[in-house]
Amino acid sequence: MTVSGYAESEVMGKPHSVIRHPEMPRCVFKLLWDTIADGREIFAYVNNMAKNGDNYWVFAHVTPNFDAAGQIIGYHSNRRVPEKAALETIKPLYCSLMEEERRHPDSKVGLERSWKMLNDAVATAGFDSYDRFIFTITPEN
Numbered sequence: 001m002t003v004s005g006y007a008e009s010e011v012m013g014k015p016h017s018v019i020r021h022p023e024m025p026r027c028v029f030k031l032l033w034d035t036i037a038d039g040r041e042i043f044a045y046v047n048n049m050a051k052n053g054d055n056y057w058v059f060a061h062v063t064p065n066f067d068a069a070g071q072i073i074g075y076h077s078n079r080r081v082p083e084k085a086a087l088e089t090i091k092p093l094y095c096s097l098m099e100e101e102r103r104h105p106d107s108k109v110g111l112e113r114s115w116k117m118l119n120d121a122v123a124t125a126g127f128d129s130y131d132r133f134i135f136t137i138t139p140e141n
């Protein structure tokens with residue numbers, strides 16, 4: 001709330017997309033939701049928008065919460081301040097993904113293409129998942 005500039009009353013019960021930045025590629029959110037809905041955790045870089053329109057990057061660790069029977073009952077996210085060096089890799093990648101999404105008048109096609117582009121970028125870098133890829137650009141802290 002301090003960083004985003006929202007008061008508690010403005011965000012309680014609201015979707016996380018309140019702070020969605022228009023320059024965030026949809027394919028990254030697809031990856032996030034696909035992963036956590038499958039019961040796995042994900043680390044991801046996310047560009048958010050504060051109430052005053054400023055942007056702020058976070059390195060998010062998003063995990064499902066399980067009940068005693070192993071059913072998913074919710075999700076939560078811890079965020080760290082990203083290293084500047086990591087953002088030098090992420091910013092141009094997300095920019096290309098956004099361009100691809102915008103290039104297609106049919107948003108479904110745009111998402112399919114940017115999704116492929118994201119997976120190709122990870123594979124070209126020599127990794128089998130976005131997580132493994134971003135850990136190589138994320139210094140230990």
Ligand SMILES: Cc1cc2nc3c(=O)[nH]c(=O)nc-3n(C[C@H](O)[C@H](O)[C@H](O)COP(=O)(O)O)c2cc1C
Nearest residue numbers: 015016017018019020021029046048062075076077
């Ligand atoms: C625990 C959790 C934390 C999230 N944090 C953010 C966040 O910081 N910023 C964001 O834009 N979306 C976040 N999301 C994803 C949003 O729910 C949403 O999918 C995204 O903002 C895209 O919104 P849209 O589908 O309405 O375009 C989070 C989701 C979960 C489950």
